[in-house]
Amino acid sequence: MIDFSIILAGFGGQGILSAGKMAAEAALYEGKEVSWFPSYGPEMRGGTANCSVVISDEPIGSPVVNDADVLICLNQPSVEKFESYLKPGGILIIDSSLFTVEPTRTDIKFIPMGASQIATDLGNMAFATISMLGCMSEATGCFSKESFESALYQILPERRHKFIPGNMEAFSKGAEFAK
């Protein structure tokens, strides 16, 4: 796999940056090269947030993504801003529990999924982005569910391990949308 790239975007506080980090951790667990690069700006809260993640078998050139394989959006402005960054054949995943949008691109695959609904059902809003990572994993194979779970055990402090089964349930429910 050479430079599989992901853009995650939404409002600050939706867990965009940490979702990107978890994707990178899962790929790192598989021994891949990874990079994670955040937007950083003067806004501390409530502004837009996005990050780029690159996964590769080779050393990564640029951590900055202009042509993404996957775009994960948690708000409408992010779709408008980043839709053009998708490669032809790329995948746009949106949280359709929060907003609806029709992509203007016709050369991409569009997966609207009720991520926030999954999170609400499981009682933890942080699971919304996790379910979207599950969808991406299923749709692209960029990292496996098993790696994601193992990475969580590795990076989370022990006191938070009790949340991992919930995370994995969200991951699996998200994966359903890619099938």
Next chain:
Amino acid sequence: MAVVFEATKGLTGKPFHYCPGCTHGIIHRLIGEVMCELGILEETVSVASVGCSYNSYEYFACDAVQAAHGRAPAVATGIKRNIKDKFVFTYQGDGDLASIGAAEITHAAARGEKITAFFVNNAVYGMTSGQMAPTTLLGQVTTTSPFGRDASYQGYPINVSELLSNLTGSAYIERVCLTDYKNIQAAKKAIKQAFLAQQANLGFTMVEFLSTCPTNWGKEPLEAMDWLKEKMLPQYPLGVYKGADIDFKKLEADFKAARGGENA
């Protein structure tokens, strides 16, 4: 014949370059004497500043670091944080400390850095030839206040001891002068007290010396002393501005006891 006075080993013996009638020389000697009397010469680092005393490191026999203009308290901070059981002092003039280095001295005091600032206030820039200083008196003629310092145009003098004594981090601040034997002895005592307070980790310490500048004041040395008494003392009253309640006798006794009386 009995020896009644000896040059202190706290100084290197290199002849001073200071002008006749300037009190830098007296202050240097007093600091050198106190370092020897406390037995701390070999564990003290001085920080020289920029101004007439830019090369005070050539005179003090302790280790020394020369600092950029106004930055001596920051440099002293970097040193002292690494040698917490030793002594660090800065030696700064009024332009260096109260003008360009106002931020550094204020924050060193606010942080309660365990350093001592020896602040020489002669109400004028000396080395650069007599410009107005932050401590120049109202009405005082300098090369940059040729019509006399006018408050409506050039603002007011800064009383540094009073200012810094308001900061919780400052532990001991005293203003002294060197106009006669009695005041010189008082100044020496203040130097000693500052080192003792530093050693006891009480916080930031400073001694402000009112000093003469016959050259830039355009006066004879004795005339300059009279001018200091007449003009500077009303603006800059002598006294302990912070730490009047410190029991220095006890600090000194503890200090000597801790050293096994070796320097008593």
Next chain:
Amino acid sequence: MAEKRVLMKGNEVIAEAALRAGCRNYFGYPITPQTEVMHYMAKKMVQIGGNFVQAESEVAAINMVYGAAAAGFRVMTSSSSPGISLKQEGISYIAGAELPAVVVNIVRAGPGLGGILPAQSDYFQATKGGGHGDYRNIVIAPASVQELYEMTVEAFNLADKYRMLAMIMGDGTLGQMMEPVAFRDVEPIVNVEKPWAASGRNGRAEHNVVTSIYINPDDLEAKNNELKAKYDYIEENEVRFEEINCEDADIVLVAYSTCSRICKNVMKQAAQKGLKVGMLRPITLWPFPHKKINEIAAKSNVKAFLSVELSNGQMVEDVKLAVNGQKPVHFFGRNGGNLPSQKEILDRIIEINENPMGGAL
């Protein structure tokens, strides 16, 4: 067993590297995009009993660095462009007093307050002086988080070895990005004796004085010539670079740090189009790989050079000096916080390949 790698931010890795290099002094002032260095130090430095001071200004911070270095201790500060401008006074004094210290510049776009996004527009400042006087700093430009670790450790060793300031030049991209890093053992930490340090005589017969003042012009000239000899030695012995595919390249890119990473991707795309593109990546910006570039320029296969920068053309001046008229030198840069896209660079390469002299500087 595979080497253990952890995902960390570049800025945090710089701080961790400094701690592993035995640095127990950090003095700084907040500025984006390097604040994570400071945050990391505020916690970890204190936990291991080192000194962390949030200074009242960058000016004070660099002078605390000067003090700690003068007393003989490893010390670091970090900042970003406007803050580094403020530190230039202290940096000049550090050069004059020959003190070892490490300064990190996570460069952002200028001039003035500029922006907070990545740039390489402090190249002149870092490599041509910055402050007053005749002096140099060792300037190292890592291109990955792994290199940030290894080269920060190296910076401490070089600073001690040569009694001078070593600067780590990153940019907002490198500081903010996360990549895996293995804290593998690098060269053993060199612990240089510092008999010149001013930390109390402690039985020494003579007092030590750390100063940059030489009032007598002959003394100062002698001192400056001494510095020059040291700098000459470093230019002979400490140049670091990475050379990729220059053996049969038509076009040679010159790019450092973040730009070199983008250029590596461009090289792959160029190869797919049948273009022969090589790259010389300076790792030390000072000393600059003049000799190496000059040698490459002399090769018959090389048609032209292209300097790619996040500036309006700074390193390209050194490239031209190095090429010394042997081949045309071109420039492509983005600035203001923008990064060049691979396509932009590739398009420029294609133009140059068709007409090597066209638009050359």
